[in-house]
Structure formats: C-alpha cells, structure tokens
Amino acid sequence: MKAIHIIAVGALAIVVSYLYVYHGGSQEPMKFPTDGYFGPGKKTADDTSIKPFKINVPDEVLKDLKERIKRTRIGHKQLEDVQDFTYGMNLKTVMDFKNYWETKYDWRKAEAQLNYFPQYTTQIEGLKIHFIHAKPPANKYKVVIPLLIVHGWPGNVYEFYKIIPYLSDPNNHFDGAESDIAFEVIAPSIPGYGWSEASQKSGFDQIATARIFRKLMNERLGFKRFMVQGGDWGSLVVTNLGRMYPEFLYGVHVNMAFVMNAKANFLSILGSFFPTLMFKDKEFYDYSVKKMFLEIIKESGYMHIQATKPDTVGIGLNDSPIGLMTYILEKFSTWTNPSFRNLADGGLEKKFTKDELLTIVTIYWINGNIIPSQRYYREYFANLEAQEFAKQYLRVPTALASFPHDLGIRLPREIVETAMNITHFTLMKDGGHFAAFEMPKQLATDIIAFTTETVRVV
Numbered sequence: 001m002k003a004i005h006i007i008a009v010g011a012l013a014i015v016v017s018y019l020y021v022y023h024g025g026s027q028e029p030m031k032f033p034t035d036g037y038f039g040p041g042k043k044t045a046d047d048t049s050i051k052p053f054k055i056n057v058p059d060e061v062l063k064d065l066k067e068r069i070k071r072t073r074i075g076h077k078q079l080e081d082v083q084d085f086t087y088g089m090n091l092k093t094v095m096d097f098k099n100y101w102e103t104k105y106d107w108r109k110a111e112a113q114l115n116y117f118p119q120y121t122t123q124i125e126g127l128k129i130h131f132i133h134a135k136p137p138a139n140k141y142k143v144v145i146p147l148l149i150v151h152g153w154p155g156n157v158y159e160f161y162k163i164i165p166y167l168s169d170p171n172n173h174f175d176g177a178e179s180d181i182a183f184e185v186i187a188p189s190i191p192g193y194g195w196s197e198a199s200q201k202s203g204f205d206q207i208a209t210a211r212i213f214r215k216l217m218n219e220r221l222g223f224k225r226f227m228v229q230g231g232d233w234g235s236l237v238v239t240n241l242g243r244m245y246p247e248f249l250y251g252v253h254v255n256m257a258f259v260m261n262a263k264a265n266f267l268s269i270l271g272s273f274f275p276t277l278m279f280k281d282k283e284f285y286d287y288s289v290k291k292m293f294l295e296i297i298k299e300s301g302y303m304h305i306q307a308t309k310p311d312t313v314g315i316g317l318n319d320s321p322i323g324l325m326t327y328i329l330e331k332f333s334t335w336t337n338p339s340f341r342n343l344a345d346g347g348l349e350k351k352f353t354k355d356e357l358l359t360i361v362t363i364y365w366i367n368g369n370i371i372p373s374q375r376y377y378r379e380y381f382a383n384l385e386a387q388e389f390a391k392q393y394l395r396v397p398t399a400l401a402s403f404p405h406d407l408g409i410r411l412p413r414e415i416v417e418t419a420m421n422i423t424h425f426t427l428m429k430d431g432g433h434f435a436a437f438e439m440p441k442q443l444a445t446d447i448i449a450f451t452t453e454t455v456r457v458v
C-alpha cells in the first residue's frame, strides 16, 4: 500500500470516527407517523372486516394478454457478437419465453396453486390489503408462532408458495423432522403489488408499510407477538417493524440486510485494505469495496430510474407484456447469480421453471402492479427521513441468512452488526436474491432454527 493510501485511510478513519461518535451513541429512537391514509379523496373510516378472497381472473383479461403477446413488436436484432445477458435479456431467450407464454403457459394452473392457501382481504389506512393466511394442522405442534413474511421487488406473494408448507407444517415436509414449533404464516401483498390496492397518495413508503402490517397482525388478526421475515424491500419493512414496534416482535429474520450507517461505511473501507485484521471469517479475506461499487454500477440503473421518474418508464411496461416480462426476468437472472449474465439463456431455468417465472410476471400484468411497485423506490430514495429511519440501530434479536449470489456483495458479520443486533448469522452455501423462491427448504430451516433459539419453547 502506498503512503498516500495510508494517509488517506487514516484521515478518513478520523473523520468517520468523529461523525460516528458525534452522531451515534445517544441515538433517540426517531419519531414516525402513527397513522396514515392512502385511499382516494378524504380520509374515511376503514371497513375492518376480514373477507375471504379467491383469485379469479376474468377470461377477457387472459384473452387480451394472449393477443398482446402475439402482436408484440420486436424492433431490433440481437447483436451478432453478443449472445448473453450483458446487454440485457437477449432476444433469443425473450422469444423462447414469449412463445411459451403465448402457447403453453396456463394461468389457471398457477391460480389454483395460489388459491390452495386461504387468502383474505381487509382494509387498512384506506387500502384493500390482500394476504395469505396458512395455519398448521390443529393440535399437531406444541408451539405455534405467528410469522409475517414480506416479499420485495420484482416479486410478490407467489415467491412464497413453496416455502409456506415447510413453515406451516415442518414435520410433514422435512424428512424425519420432529419440530415442536410450526408457524401460522401471514404473507401480505405490499400495497401496489399483487392484489393489495395501490396508494392514491404520494409518500407510501416502507415505514407506512410496516405500520399497516403491524395493524394487520395486532388489530385485525389479534396476534400479541409475532416473528417477522423478509428479503429485498420486505427486509426493510420487517426491520422497520422492529424499529417501530419492538414490543410486538419475537425477532426479525432477513435474507438481505440494509446496512448504511457511517460506522459500516468506515468498516467497509478499512476492511478493504486490511480484511484479515477486520473480519474473522476467511470468506471475507478478499473483501473489496471497489468490487462492490463496480457491481452496484453495473446493476443499479433500474434503481435510479425508479427512484426518480417511475411513472414515465412504467407506462411502457404496463402496456407491453413482453416489455414487462423482459424487465422483470432480467432481474431474476442476474440477481439469482451475477455469473448468469454470461449465459445465453440467463440461467433462468437453472433455478426456476418457465411457469414459475411467468406467473410472477403475469401477476404484475393482471394487477397493473408495475408503476406502484416502481414508485416504492422513489418514496424511499427521494425521502431523506425514510433513509435516516432505516439507519437506526435495530435492537430486537435479528437473524441474517446471507445467500452468496445475492445482488451487490456479501457483507461480513462485523459490518452487519453495526446496524442490527445479530444473534443468528448464517452464510448459506448456495442461492441468490429470491431465497424463498429458489431455496425454500434452506431458508425455512434457518427461520425455524432462529425461532427455536429466540422464542423460549417450553
């Protein structure tokens, strides 16, 4: 290391430690709005009843979708010397999925899969909230823990259809398992995603989502305490729940950690220079902030668009099924494993089936989810308070199941611990961003292990 680097790192260390000591330590919990209204017009009282719900998409919607897929205008040729996903989803793979969607894909089959779990709707803060509610078999488990699981973008509750059985009835799905605990799983659609109504007002962010889901769990369903789990935006929603309402939670389990405080940045920079001194686990001896930035630059264009002008790009995606499909599936490729960028088929079917992937996309299509789901980025990134809120230390016992191929780079425990009270930390051997969808068994195992440690089972 050159002298200039040592001086630069030293100077940075002093500045950052000063900022940390100055801002950290005596942190008072930040205030947050305890109520909100996101429905149309002036605030009206919610209809607090819980109504059973079945998905039943009208035939005309499916017919219209097929016709639009058929009439897709492809306006370009694949570059002759580019056969992979490095310029985005390549045309050959687009056409392969297009043909399947048009001629073989069966929405009714997916609908039946989703309707297998009991679903309900209720109204909170002016919005219709849709949720899956799957209970363990009666009298089979000593302890039943309510578990709120929250999806992210570009996903929806369909990501959970494989993991729910492992959670709600583990002994029936894990070979030889004898678990004393099982979960009563509540999987809501974030408003604007899936079948939950989109906000009519600006400002619908991850703090509001946490508040609405707390109302769902406590006030509508009557759970006094519960466990929470999430990845992607779901991770921010459930960690916000921990910041806002620690008294209601047993713990927080995430499969992606939002870590953005000054101390973490400091550790991250220092750790890039002296990883063997800073991090215990050998896995992080090649830790590099530079590598992280390069990955982020390559993969975060979508984020900048959605954080600034979501409606402009959303109009086109909402009008073209193949445009929407391409935008979403490119993420399922790279976020499942960044090396899939270099494959002609984007590795999409290494981990998921065409049916599974197209069901995620079809849910966005039939519900017009894309614009509200993109606005969710703007509400966070254009709101300094929401970002400050997310930087507050999370005190409740927290678990991170870290999947190696998730987007960005993997964070060492020492860095994650600057942001949250990590009591359970698992470095998974395989898997990426869509953990519940790709590795349901492994993720469920980790959630059960953390819960067993955290909730005293007697």
Ligand SMILES: *[C@@H]1O[C@H](CO)[C@@H](O)[C@H](O)[C@H]1NC(C)=O
Pocket: 395, 396, 397, 421, 423
């Ligand atoms: C972390 O959680 C444990 C278990 O509840 C608790 O004993 C401990 O005080 C917490 N640590 C912090 C820093 O809040």
